[in-house]
Each structure stands twice: as structure tokens, then as C-alpha cells.
Amino acid sequence: xxTIWLTGAEWLAVLRTxxxxxxxxxxxxxxxxxxxxxxxxTWAADIAAKHRWTPVRSGFDVVxxxxxxxxxxxxxxxxxALGLGLILGLLTPVALVxxxxxxxxxxxxxxxDWAEQxxxxxxxxxxxxxxxxxxxxxxSLDAALGWFR
Numbered sequence: 317x318x319t320i321w322l323t324g325a326e327w328l329a330v331l332r333t334x335x336x337x338x339x340x341x342x343x344x345x346x347x348x349x350x351x352x353x354x355x356x357x358t359w360a361a362d363i364a365a366k367h368r369w370t371p372v373r374s375g376f377d378v379v380x381x382x383x384x385x386x387x388x389x390x391x392x393x394x395x396x397a398l399g400l401g402l403i404l405g406l407l408t409p410v411a412l413v414x415x416x417x418x419x420x421x422x423x424x425x426x427x428x429d430w431a432e433q434x435x436x437x438x439x440x441x442x443x444x445x446x447x448x449x450x451x452x453x454x455x456s457l458d459a460a461l462g463w464f465r
Contacts, residue, residue, distance in 0.1 A: 325454040329405070332412075332451035335442045336402025339415060343395040351392060354384035363425055372424060394418060402446075405456020409447060409464055416443040 317324040346356070357380060364376035380387045394414065401411035419440040423433065445451075452458040 323454070324449075325451075328446060328449040328451035328453075329455040331442055331449075332402050332405065332408065332446045333455070335415070335439060335446060336399045336404075336411075338399075338439060339395050339402060340399030343392060343399060346392060348392070352385065352388050354388055356391065357381075357384035357388050360425060367425070368428075369424075376425075391418075405452050405458050407463075408452035408456055408458050412443045412447040412451075416440055416447070419443065 319327055322330070350356075361376065361381055361384070364373055364380075367373050367376075395418075398411050398415045398418070401407050402415070419436045422436050423440075426433065426436075450464075452464055458464050
């Protein structure tokens with residue numbers, strides 16, 4: 317592969333790190349006080365209640381609605397863990413798959429609001445490229461530790 321300035325593996329590491337910064341920003345910009353009281357989950361519950369797909373409505377009611385505070389913490393700290401994992405290149409394949417799953421869950425919940433989908437589409441695409449390009453091979457703790465060869 318011919319590239320300019322960096323090698324292909326280094327460009328993939330840049331992409332992975334940028335995605336990690338994006339996840340970190342998703343965590344940073346949340347109003348934690350409101351979010352951890354269940355504010356974000358209350359918003360999502362309103363969206364889920366109006367969803368035309370029965371499995372989305374019932375799945376939300378069974379898994380998320382009974383525990384809004386717990387789910388708020390799970391979402392927020394998953395974003396933090398994804399961001400740090402991708403920036404440091406620690407457990408990178410796990411972080412990429414986890415982030416992709418969060419994006420797909422959000423896609424499914426927000427299927428009718430395409431204005432919200434651009435960011436998630438780009439994050440999902442970057443996750444796929446970074447995963448299949450094995451972006452942990454360069455500039456990562458995974459590479460330093462000899463993991464995921």
C-alpha cells in the first residue's frame with residue numbers, strides 16, 4: 317500500500333485514535349448531573365415508546381426502563397472506556413466491536429430521526445475500517461504487549 321507521510325498501519329492508528337477522541341468527547345459533553353439522574357434514559361424512553369417496531373419498544377421496556385440510573389451509568393462509562401481504550405490502543409478489537417454495537421443500538425432506536433444518524437454512521441464506518449484494518453498493530457498498548465497479533 318502506498319501512502320503519503322505515514323505508513324498504512326500508522327494512518328489506521330491515527331483513525332483509531334481520532335475515533336477514541338470522538339467517544340471521549342461523547343462522554344465529556346454530557347451534563348453528568350442530569351444524565352446520571354436518568355435524564356438521558358428518560359429522553360430515550362420517550363423515543364422508544366413511539367417507536368414503530370414492537371421489539372424495540374418491548375426490549376427497551378424490559379432491559380432499560382426498569383433501571384434508568386444504572387443504564388445511564390452503563391452508557392456514560394462505556395463511552396469513557398471506549399474512548400480511553402481506543403486512544404491507548406488497549407483491548408482495541410473489544411473497544412471497536414463495543415463501540416460498533418453502541419452505534420447500532422442508537423441507529424435502531426433513532427431509526428426515524430435521520431438528522432441524528434450522521435455522527436453514528438461515521439463512527440460505525442471508522443470502527444469497521446479500524447477493526448478490519450487491525451488498527452492496533454501500531455502505536456498501541458496492544459502492540460507493545462503483543463496482544464491480538
